[in-house]
Each structure stands twice: as structure tokens, then as C-alpha cells.
Amino acid sequence: MRRVRYSVAMSLDGYIAGPHGEFDWIVMDPDIDFGALFKEFDTRLMGRKSWDEARKQLASGAPGFEMPTYVFSRTLRQAAAPGGGAIVSNDLEKTVQELKRLQGKDIWLWGGGELFESMLDLGLVDGVDVAIVPVLLGKGLRMLPAAQKRAKLKLVKHRAYPKTGTVLLNYEVKQK
Secondary structure: OOOOOEEEEEOOOOEEEEEOOOOOOOOOOOOOOOHHHHHHHHEEEEEHHHHHHHHHHHOOOOOOOOOOOEEEOOOHHHHOOOOOOOOEOHHHHHHHHHHHOOOOOEEOOOOOOOHHHHHHHHHOOOOOEEEEEEEOOOEEEEEOOOOOOEEEEEEEEEEHHHHHHOOEEEEEEOOO
């Protein structure tokens, strides 16, 4: 069965974006092989806010990567999901369970904390890969806004990147 992995950069004080959604504080360490990381996934899940941000980045000429993308939103409709072939779904649990049963690579939970929180509470997240960036933001978008349940994690891999001080931690979510 495929795994859903939340892969995200986070400030040392637990934020994945600044107070205005900014992520200019995320350093791109030259020793992190992003190409190899992207090859581990063949499907991407995101919420509407992350989808909106991704569309802005692509419109500004930022490089993208091709993979089926499922956008979960209470307000966005399929017709409003231009370009990138995004599929909008309101049935989070059913859709993710079906995707996990399909053959393929891991599924990338990309972007915001709200979708991560919802999926974690539903027991749909199998791994958490967090790159801790050595910066203190003080406020912003938290990695995990207000989870309803406690999740236990098991460290399966770690690596420090001395050039930037970034630390990559890979955890397995211990399912009950």
C-alpha cells in the first residue's frame, strides 16, 4: 500500500510560513537532492490555500513538476481548477484511502497545516518529513494548528546539512 508523507520545511519555532504566507526564509541547501526527493512521489495532495500559492508560483515562471494533484476544498469547484489538471474533491478520507490502495510511489501531502491536521486526525498520514530551517519567525502559519488527537512518531532517518544548518528529520507515524 502506498504511503502518504507530509514533507515540509519548518522554522525552528514551528512555522511553515510567515505571518503573511511568506516563505522567503526557507534556504535551499545545495546538498539536498530535490530531484531525488521529487522522484519518490507520483501524486500530490494539497488544500485550496496551498493550491492558490502554487498557481502564483507557476504563473511567475517558477519551475513546476508534473504529477496528478488532488486539491481538497470546501469552496473550490472543479471548473475553478485551471491548468495543472487538479482534481478537486470534498471527500478527503474516501479519496485518500482509494489513492493509497493504487499501485505507485508515495503520495506527497504538500503545503499547509490545516490539511495535514485533518488527515492526521483521520489516521491518513504515514510519514512526516520535516526540514527544520534555523530561523525563528515568532508568528505565522503553524505546522500543526490544533490537532484533535495526539500522534506518536518514530524517527526513521535524520541528516544535518552544515552549510545552512538545516536538519532533515524523517518520521513514521505510529498508527493505533
